[in-house]
Amino acid sequence: MKCLSCDIVSGVRMSDLIFENKHFHAHQDVAYPIIGLVIVAAKRHFKALDEMSDDESLSLIQLMKNIRSAQRKVLGIDIVYYFYNEDTGHHFNMWMMPRHPWMSTFGKSVESVRPALFFCKRQYG
Numbered sequence: 194m195k196c197l198s199c200d201i202v203s204g205v206r207m208s209d210l211i212f213e214n215k216h217f218h219a220h221q222d223v224a225y226p227i228i229g230l231v232i233v234a235a236k237r238h239f240k241a242l243d244e245m246s247d248d249e250s251l252s253l254i255q256l257m258k259n260i261r262s263a264q265r266k267v268l269g270i271d272i273v274y275y276f277y278n279e280d281t282g283h284h285f286n287m288w289m290m291p292r293h294p295w296m297s298t299f300g301k302s303v304e305s306v307r308p309a310l311f312f313c314k315r316q317y318g
């Protein structure tokens with residue numbers, strides 16, 4: 194089965210790499226050009242959180258903490274939403290989606306995320 198996440202973390206498909214460690218690969222999203230949006234993808238192919246090893250679990254949370262800190266310090270991002278769904282053609286990848294002030298146009302809290310993503314894809318993608 195073709196897996197886009199495997200292609201990205203292996204370098205078969207180009208991505209804007211931000212950081213990588215032994216278990217994870219952090220990059221900008223290929224479809225949604227939003228400042229500070231970071232995708233953290235596992236290097237190993239697996240789908241669900243409960244398939245993650247203890248070593249991978251520790252690695253993931255430490256990496257996400259470092260990225261979150263950089264989002265705050267470098268980009269001034271106060272709020273981040275975290276998403277991952279298991280019914281996807283990708284393997285495990287966590288979205289760290291910042292809330293920007295302009296997203297209030299699309300509603301409060303998480304309800305604004307989907308329309309904001311589509312807006313950016315239409316405008317800049």
Ligand SMILES: [Zn+2]
Nearest residue numbers: 196199238284
């Ligand atoms: Zn994969």
